[in-house]
Amino acid sequence: MIIIISIDLKNPKPIFEQVRDGLKNLIICGVLKTDEKIPSVRDMAQNLAINPNTIQKAYRELETEGYVYQVTGKGTFVASIVPGENYEKIEKLMKEVLELVRELIYLGVTKEEINAALDRL
Amino acid sequence: MIIIISIDLKNPKPIFEQVRDGLKNLIICGVLKTDEKIPSVRDMAQNLAINPNTIQKAYRELETEGYVYQVTGKGTFVASIVPGENYEKIEKLMKEVLELVRELIYLGVTKEEINAALDRL
DNA sequence: TTGGGTGTATTATGCGATGTAGTACACATG
DNA sequence: CATGTGTACTACATCGCATAATACACCCAA
Numbered sequence: 557m558i559i560i561i562s563i564d565l566k567n568p569k570p571i572f573e574q575v576r577d578g579l580k581n582l583i584i585c586g587v588l589k590t591d592e593k594i595p596s597v598r599d600m601a602q603n604l605a606i607n608p609n610t611i612q613k614a615y616r617e618l619e620t621e622g623y624v625y626q627v628t629g630k631g632t633f634v635a636s637i638v639p640g641e642n643y644e645k646i647e648k649l650m651k652e653v654l655e656l657v658r659e660l661i662y663l664g665v666t667k668e669e670i671n672a673a674l675d676r677l
Numbered sequence: 678m679i680i681i682i683s684i685d686l687k688n689p690k691p692i693f694e695q696v697r698d699g700l701k702n703l704i705i706c707g708v709l710k711t712d713e714k715i716p717s718v719r720d721m722a723q724n725l726a727i728n729p730n731t732i733q734k735a736y737r738e739l740e741t742e743g744y745v746y747q748v749t750g751k752g753t754f755v756a757s758i759v760p761g762e763n764y765e766k767i768e769k770l771m772k773e774v775l776e777l778v779r780e781l782i783y784l785g786v787t788k789e790e791i792n793a794a795l796d797r798l
Numbered sequence: 799t800t801g802g803g804t805g806t807a808t809t810a811t812g813c814g815a816t817g818t819a820g821t822a823c824a825c826a827t828g
Numbered sequence: 829c830a831t832g833t834g835t836a837c838t839a840c841a842t843c844g845c846a847t848a849a850t851a852c853a854c855c856c857a858a
Contacts, residue, residue: 580780581776581779583783584779584780584783585779637783637784637785639785642784642785645784646781646784646786649777649780649781649784650781650786650791650794652777653774653777653778653781653791653794654794654795654798655702656770656773656774656777657774657795657798658702658705658706658798659701659705659770660767660770660771660774661798662704662705662758663758663763663766663767663770664758664760664763665767665771667795667796667798670771670774670795671792671795673771673774673775674775674778674788674791674792675788677775677778677779677782677788
């Protein structure tokens, strides 16, 4: 299984963050499912033409955030969500959302337009 | 007028971004109003115990984003919003919001809870 | 048992962004 | 003219990012 993630070397966003967030999105959107194996550090590095250490850093952060788990000798797999285990993360994300929404409102966007966009998810 | 912004030197977020976002929030929340003068680069630098160049960088970005305007010899002032002039910025912000909301939903938060939080704004 | 694939760790190096420091210039205002 | 403003530039130190190379421990199938 080859996973394709778009990496933009001109993007000021660090590569390991692009890899991390790219995989996170695939997990969130359901493309990658619980306990599914994702490419090894070396395979992913070769496919993206990136240093293995950089991939390793991305994987490590995903593990710290609870999105994957790594097993020495076997590989890296998608983790399952543990309900009620993410209060801090949820609080942090909610805070970010509210800050962005405040800015949108300042720019003239109405709450109704924002709600409509959310419903379309 | 002295403006207080919390700066955390241990925060990995660059100082100039903390200053930029701190001022942006004050503008968005209405604490600072259109055409109001904000402290000079040197004053702000002295108040926060930060190098003037760093403050200058924050002010410059705020000007680029359209939140303030700078007049040589006079000072820096809060800009007025130009309706219909911010489509790109709105699109970008909306995209970020949707991505965060998708992650919240993945973590088990319901749309209803998110909508409720937005209404409280 | 052995070899290849896995995660993990370490050291070294180059590069760019960040932040500081100092200096200088042009403009506005009293 | 003196002061305060934004602006510009150079120089320097530090840190994070990314690469490169190497090594070790583990799992599993041949």
